[in-house]
Amino acid sequence: MKRKLEISELIFKIISYTLLTMFALCCLYPFVYAVSASISGRSAVEYGSVVLFPKDVQFDAFAQMFKDNMFWNAYSNTLFLTLYGTLWSMFTAILGAYALSKRRLLFRKFFNFFLVFTMWFSAGIVPQYLNYLATRDVFSAVGIDDDKWLVVIAMGMAAMNIILLRNAFEGVPSEIEEAAIVDGATEMQVLSTVYIPMSKSTIATVALFFAISRWNGYFWARQMISNGNEHPLQVFIRLRLEQYTDPEAIAGWNASYAADSVIYALIVCSIVPILIIYPFIQKYFAKGTNVGGVKE
Amino acid sequence: MKVRTADFLEFDQEARVYRISPEQAVRDDVEKHYWRHVGVTIMKDWRLYLMLVPMILVFLFWRYFPMYELLGCFKVSNDVLPVSQQLFSGFSYFKRLLVGGDQLSTDFWRAMRNTFILSFYGLCFGFPIPIILALFFNEIRSNAARSVYQVLTYLPKFMSTVVMTSLVTMLVKQGSLTTGMGIINQALSGLGIISADVANAGLLNNPSFFRAIYQISGIWESAGYDSIVFFAAIIAISPTSYEAAQIDGADKMAQMRYVVLPSILSTIVIMLITRIGSLLNIGYEKVLLLYNTNTYVTADVVSTFANRQGMGGNAATGIASAAEMMNNVVGMLLVIGANTIARKASNTSLY
Numbered sequence: 001m002k003r004k005l006e007i008s009e010l011i012f013k014i015i016s017y018t019l020l021t022m023f024a025l026c027c028l029y030p031f032v033y034a035v036s037a038s039i040s041g042r043s044a045v046e047y048g049s050v051v052l053f054p055k056d057v058q059f060d061a062f063a064q065m066f067k068d069n070m071f072w073n074a075y076s077n078t079l080f081l082t083l084y085g086t087l088w089s090m091f092t093a094i095l096g097a098y099a100l101s102k103r104r105l106l107f108r109k110f111f112n113f114f115l116v117f118t119m120w121f122s123a124g125i126v127p128q129y130l131n132y133l134a135t136r137d138v139f140s141a142v143g144i145d146d147d148k149w150l151v152v153i154a155m156g157m158a159a160m161n162i163i164l165l166r167n168a169f170e171g172v173p174s175e176i177e178e179a180a181i182v183d184g185a186t187e188m189q190v191l192s193t194v195y196i197p198m199s200k201s202t203i204a205t206v207a208l209f210f211a212i213s214r215w216n217g218y219f220w221a222r223q224m225i226s227n228g229n230e231h232p233l234q235v236f237i238r239l240r241l242e243q244y245t246d247p248e249a250i251a252g253w254n255a256s257y258a259a260d261s262v263i264y265a266l267i268v269c270s271i272v273p274i275l276i277i278y279p280f281i282q283k284y285f286a287k288g289t290n291v292g293g294v295k296e
Numbered sequence: 297m298k299v300r301t302a303d304f305l306e307f308d309q310e311a312r313v314y315r316i317s318p319e320q321a322v323r324d325d326v327e328k329h330y331w332r333h334v335g336v337t338i339m340k341d342w343r344l345y346l347m348l349v350p351m352i353l354v355f356l357f358w359r360y361f362p363m364y365e366l367l368g369c370f371k372v373s374n375d376v377l378p379v380s381q382q383l384f385s386g387f388s389y390f391k392r393l394l395v396g397g398d399q400l401s402t403d404f405w406r407a408m409r410n411t412f413i414l415s416f417y418g419l420c421f422g423f424p425i426p427i428i429l430a431l432f433f434n435e436i437r438s439n440a441a442r443s444v445y446q447v448l449t450y451l452p453k454f455m456s457t458v459v460m461t462s463l464v465t466m467l468v469k470q471g472s473l474t475t476g477m478g479i480i481n482q483a484l485s486g487l488g489i490i491s492a493d494v495a496n497a498g499l500l501n502n503p504s505f506f507r508a509i510y511q512i513s514g515i516w517e518s519a520g521y522d523s524i525v526f527f528a529a530i531i532a533i534s535p536t537s538y539e540a541a542q543i544d545g546a547d548k549m550a551q552m553r554y555v556v557l558p559s560i561l562s563t564i565v566i567m568l569i570t571r572i573g574s575l576l577n578i579g580y581e582k583v584l585l586l587y588n589t590n591t592y593v594t595a596d597v598v599s600t601f602a603n604r605q606g607m608g609g610n611a612a613t614g615i616a617s618a619a620e621m622m623n624n625v626v627g628m629l630l631v632i633g634a635n636t637i638a639r640k641a642s643n644t645s646l647y
Contacts, residue, residue, distance in 0.1 A: 002405075006548035008548035008549065009548055011548070012435060012548045013435050015432075016431075016432040016435035016436070017435070017436070019432060020429070020432045020436070020445050021434070021445075023429070023449060023519075023520075024394075024444075024445050024448040024449055026516065027448050027449050027450075027451055027452055027516060027520065028448050028451065029320055030452075030463050030467060030516075031451065033467070033479060034466075035590055037466075042346065045476055046474060046475055046476045047473065047474055048473060048476070048477060048479065048482050050479075051479070068502055091350065092350040092351045092354055093351065095348070095350060095351065096348055096350070096351030096352070098347055099344050099345070099348045100348075101348040101490045102344060104341070104344075105344060105345075105348075106334060106337055106338065111352075112349065114352070114355065115355065118355060118359045118360075119631075120628045120631050120632065121363070121628045122359070122362075122624065122626075123359075123362030123365065123366045123620070123624070124362075124366065124602060124606070124620030124621075124623065124624055125364070125580060125599055125602060125603050125606075125620070126602050126603065126605075126607060126613055126616040126617055126620060127362040127365035127366040127368070127617055127620065128358070128362045129606070130362070130365045130368070130606075130613060131357075131358065131361050131362040131365050132358075134365075135357060135361075137359070153354070154354075154357070154358045155358075157354050157355060157358065157359070157560065158349075159355075162351065181383060184341070187343040187344060187347075188343070215456065216456035216457060216622035218456065218457060218458045218585075219580075219581050219584070223607075229418070229439060234458040234459075235458075237458055237459065237462055238458050238462070238585070241462045241465060241466075245465065245466075245469060249477075258476055259476075260466060260469075260476050263462060263466055264466065266462075267459055267462055267463055267466075270455075270456070270459050271454065271455060271459065274454045275454070278454065281500070282447075286444030
């Protein structure tokens with residue numbers, strides 16, 4: 001009896017370790033390959049002899065990219081969109097979620113439905129596009145001609161994130177709020193000195209979600225930002241990919257590195273900053289997956 | 297509730313007439329001046345309501361106004377006029393798409409079918425794998441080793457869609473053995489799984505590989521990350537449950553069946569609802585970045601179909617809106633349906 005148990009445990013353990021190791025290596029391999037291909041020599045990349053480790057190491061692909069002003073421009077545009085976009089999203093989300101968390105709010109049910117309905121039904125790409133064109137006109141009528149501000153203000157509102165925040169605020173004990181009010185705190189003071197410090201970890205998680213969606217934003221940035229100098233990194237990478245995988249566009253390629261190496265170098269450069277900050281944000285990342293809006 | 301006359305009328309003994317009772321008079325007053333009460337409450341508490349304003353405006357402008365634009369699917373499309381001034385054309389665009397009998401209608405049905413197939417495969421393969429991964433993670437007793445495995449499997453989640461698709465594109469790129477063919481093409485043709493011609497043409501240019509590439513890259517990207525929530529549910533199971541099962545002679549499979557599975561069932565149901573809810577909402581961005589004219593047969597989904605119809609040079613916004621409308625309505629019915637079934641079946645529901 002005992003033996004049979006141990007054997008089944010052991011078999012399962014062996015299977016777990018084997019399959020997990022295989023899966024983890026599969027997850028890792030493309031990154032290792034990308035790094036190797038970005039620093040390998042031209043013929044090694046083109047003849048496909050780079051499999052795992054780099055061959056004929058060169059750093060010219062990186063050097064060429066770092067010399068490219070467009071690259072740094074795209075990076076700074078991404079930082080701009082991420083920073084201001086996250087600030088704006090957090091501003092609207094925190095204020096809205098705070099108001100929604102109050103039981104005394106009139107039409108609370110209606111406002112909640114107003115949010116949740118956007119999770120059930122979204123208009124789709126083309127109506128959104130038409131709407132952006134219309135709001136762009138409104139923006140330029142009030143003097144904001146810069147497309148990136150429209151992207152900052154219009155994009156990246158997620159009902160789910162607001163519901164996460166609302167639930168966190170609802171969890172704050174009302175006695176603390178009452179104590180603050182007795183001490184003469186105004187509504188804004190209650191929010192900034194009681195609610196925000198008491199739900200710090202949820203706020204960090206939500207800010208992280210907003211920041212990631214801003215950092216990764218591609219489609220609307222490409223559709224809405226007409227000025228090529230204002231394109232964020234994601235659009236820049238895609239445009240380079242389209243250019244460098246077109247056999248005609250690279251027909252006369254005569255650099256010491258392969259055209260592919262440039263793309264791989266770009267990919268590496270866009271992942272590295274995230275890997276650097278990953279250890280610091282990991283715990284918030286894992287927390288956020290505990291589904292927020294769940295009611296049992 | 298039965299309403300009795302005595303609830304709102306009372307008999308005045310002296311004047312021998314019925315009068316409206318004082319309570320009812322208050323109730324009538326509240327009803328008559330309901331909006332005034334609302335106004336007074338809001339004025340007294342204006343700071344709280346002011347806080348709602350930015351959020352409401354953003355959702356109104358960029359979530360609800362597009363829904364109004366979507367009504368263009370019932371109008372005669374005329375880009376010069378705003379939707380409000382266009383003529384009502386009824387269901388002509390819907391008819392055109394559904395039973396038009398021409399190329400457009402064929403393309404629409406193809407896109408609809410592809411949407412369902414891609415999301416159905418996503419559900420079949422993408423949903424169980426994170427659960428299995430979480431079970432495997434649970435087997436690793438050493439915390440350090442488990443962290444290493446987890447970090448490695450979460451890694452792809454930190455790429456944006458663009459970077460992920462760029463990497464995929466490069467790995468299966470067209471070319472010959474001397475002009476940088478993708479490493480995966482090389483491997484597959486080296487193993488004899490695909491012919492040299494197919495490898496040279498590039499897997500993304502071949503419609504029969506699109507679905508596999510889409511699903512495998514999806515699993516690669518998010519299976520590890522999606523397993524977090526299941527793993528959290530599994531480690532929350534008390535060790536005494538396993539011990540009790542072991543004393544009853546349950547081997548590993550029996551423990552899975554009678555201890556682990558029931559404990560994480562509610563998590564599975566919630567994740568399944570979320571998944572079904574976004575079934576038709578499949579990542580158009582990923583499809584847009586991976587497909588090309590050669591692979592429309594298997595890759596074109598409703599969003600990308602609408603995107604091509606409504607945003608190109610000669611935009612047909614009415615047709616595009618009609619296509620999106622059908623996609624969205626089916627999607628919404630799926631969310632509400634999945635939620636209702638889950639609530640009835642297991643008392644677990646989102647929203």
